[in-house]
Amino acid sequence: MSAFDLQAKIPNNVNLGDDRRLQRALEQWQPRYLDWWQEMGPEGYQTKDVYLRTAIGVSGDDWAHYDYVKMPDYRWGIFLADQVPDRKVPFGDHMGEPAWQEVPGEYRNVLRRIIVTQGDTEPASVEQQRLLGQTAPSLYDLRNLFQVNVEEGRHLWAMVYLLHNHFGAEGRDEAEELLARRAGDQDKPRILDAFNQPCNDWLSFFCFTMFADRDGKFQLASLAQSGFDPLARTCRFMLTEEAHHMFVGDTGIERILRRSAQLTKLDPSGDARVQGGIDLNTVQKFINFWFSYCLDLFGSEVSSNAADFFGAGLKGRFDEEKRFSEHLALDQKLTLAMPKNGKLVNEDIELRNAMNEVLRQDYIDDCKSAVRRWSKVVQAEGVDFEVTLPSGRFHRHQGIYGGLHFDRDGEPISAEQFEAMRAEWLPTDADRAYLRSIMQPVMAPGQIANWIAPPKKGINGQDFAFEYVRF
Amino acid sequence: MAENAAPAAPVEFATSPEQYHHWQIRIHGGVATLTLAIDRDHPLRPGYELKLNSYDLGVDIELADAIRRLRFEHPQVRCVLVTSGIAKMFCAGANIRMLSQSSHTFKVNFCKFTNETRCEIEDATLNSNQRYIAALNGTAAGGGYELAESCAEIYLIDDGFSAVSLPEVPLLGVLPGTGGLTRLVDKRKVRRDVADLFCTKAEGFRLRDALKMRLVDGGWAKSKWQVEVDKRAAHLVEQAGGVGSEVGIALTPVERQTSHEDDKEILTYRFVHVAIEQGGRHARIELRGPETAPPQSHQELHDLGCNSWALQAFRELDSALLDLRLNHSPVGLLSVTTVGDREQVLAWDTAISRLRAEGSWLAREVQLHQSRTLRRLDNMAKSMFAIVLPGSCFAGTLAEVLWSADRAYMLDHPDQPSAIALHPVNFGVHTTYNSMTRLQIRFFGEPDSMTKAATLHGPIEPSDAERCGLVTRAPDDLDWDDEVRIAEEERLSFSPDALTGMEQNLRFAGQETCDTKVFGRLTAWQNWIFQRPNAVGERGALTMYGDPRSPMFDFNRT
Ligand SMILES: [Fe+2]
């Protein structure tokens, strides 16, 4: 097990102190990162004390330490999960060969692209969420937002470590670029579309952490299988942190739904908005929007890149080693509904080429169980409403369904039919304006905004009324 | 599909903007914008989707048509912007699935046509005062970047995403097939080791690096993109003297009838007649000279529009040549004859040359079009014999056919005189892809013959023509039938591959140019690589593209 150096300028468990070259590269990057954090990190709270967890280990229950910290002083570090001795490439054409500790030359470009694409999402989400602190419904939520933000920052560090350590000058260039792109910027947008969408209200934030961070979970889990061992170990540890982000999203939406159901019940005409809350339909529309954008993140349903990644042993399926007994994925097919001249025709696709879709299906299953739970919460409040996920073909911008039109059930429709239903299915400007109008900050310990229910318990055994952020 | 089988459905080259599926022409003052938005559901043949602005022959047929129409129908245009109508992707090059499902014959013909179209773009920039600008508002990969390279200037959008690349070697195990490599070092003068880096990096380079490496000439951020592109275009129009005052002519469809006579297939145009016989192996092409006196002014030429002999006959020949290439690949020998009034052909050459010298844009375009059609003839992967009979009109521009052909036979009949004639157009106007005239190439080792030819005025009799080296043989009427028949039969019995290789080696003596390298060196390599197991074998890179397994190479260098 590698030693933890928590006192170093850059806390790490990768023996950074012994690697002058890497240390110099990261130390040169660090001030630029801090500049970026000041410019694009949470606005208005950089000098406040926030009750945050900081990683101090990579395993066991006590891997993190909780205390007040000012965000710019957060100990962003580089932590890899423990090395598995004699690890082998677990799938693909190199299966059974020793896992690579260095980048294989033939996969250098591909690996760099995988890492850059993953890395780009980390600072992007911080940028998307930077104004949310001004409208937080409680100190508890405010703290959770910042926890997610600093950990996304750490995820960026994790990816930059890989770029600096394994990709030479090109890697250093890419690390600079990760700080140069900006979410939603016309000229320097982030790589993936979902990370350029505005996330200016808390319903969007919870949808984002529910759906986009969950995409992160599935991407990281499939990269945690990678034959490139440093990537696998990095992603394994990132998954530990990711769990909290999804918790924030999942319970956040649940709490809004509970409150919406209560206000629906309370209002004589059954309109939660009259009571200053969010109506259930609006919540459903935001789910439709973010779920469909996040499905795009998995890439095209039929993809030779995906096949190459799998064949090369760089990116596996979700929990590849545990869930599958066969790791070559050759001579197998996945049936996909392919759009052909306005109709859907089933076609058998080589399994390797359909790896993006395989991962997407696992993701959808994961989302479904959350949605079922939410419906029960609503119904338990005595409101007859079912929260659902739209079809995987609905409102897609990438892949074989991208640019085509489907209704919420996935049936092909015309562009005109889609436009006619747009306001029913997706958030409108008026919906967004309404959310902004009710989202006024609540900054007193133990208080909470009217449009959301309090959480069942606080963080790290503390009460909800704990002073999570000190002013 | 068997290698020598004709394609299932004939390829149709005639099109017009109203029928385009993939390109849009917009004209605003002196600037034309060619926007590529490939309709993925309209491939030339079924079996593949044209995703991500990837093209097939159908897309290039439209492009070639658009380029020609800009010259003839919109001569006032000074700058042509080539750009994309879909997000983030300028053009991803030739469609890989189309390539892997095509026969080798089709692939080569496809590449040749796209290459000729790229050369037409450069010809327009160089000779027609229409400067092509590649406005890459998305990634240009493979053939997409090659299309950009054929433009005079390349600009790339700076959006943190869009790149230029030639990923053929690292991704597909083949070469960029439309001059990408040659133009990199010969035209853009990219240093060879820098080019080596570029051609092996599948994802290519974004603006900052691309600019350093001279892969592009500039670029702008997305927010400034349209304004800056328009500014550059406006500047170029300004530099070219402002939007022109020329009024174009309409290019109406070339009319052709197809019929069958005995076992012959006949293609009939007004000035061109093609008979395909001997089980589809031998085509006899007859070119007819002008029936009327030439126009004497720009206005008269303009009034004739695309029906002037000098334009129509060559548009028809162009159409016939493309049809022979794509739809009649078993044809191995073209025997070309002419019929008409020799003096009239010379009169047309004189009139067109004079009008051009006087500044007629249309006369210029007519002559450039003749030159391009003759270059298409030079590039036929078929043997060519010119057959000079009494009543023929191998004179001036039509005499070029004698030297484009691999051999020329001239009948020396005591009672029925035949003759050929030269014209100043043979000494500089009609150059081949290596920038030399066909006579210069022919007499590369005989400077005296060249000097002599320049002094030959008036009709040249068979014996003189043979003596001066202007024709290969001039048999008399007693020998004629046997000699020509035997030559033709022998030709049809040789290996078609060996003949194509031999002819292409012999046709272009003298200097090399960027164009000849593209057609000769590069396409020869490309054709070879396209045939090799490392590309198209069971586990070759092209075969395995899109297949979940990775390619396997035979690592022996050949
Ligand atoms: Fe993350």
Ligand SMILES: [Fe+2]
């Ligand atoms: Fe996250």
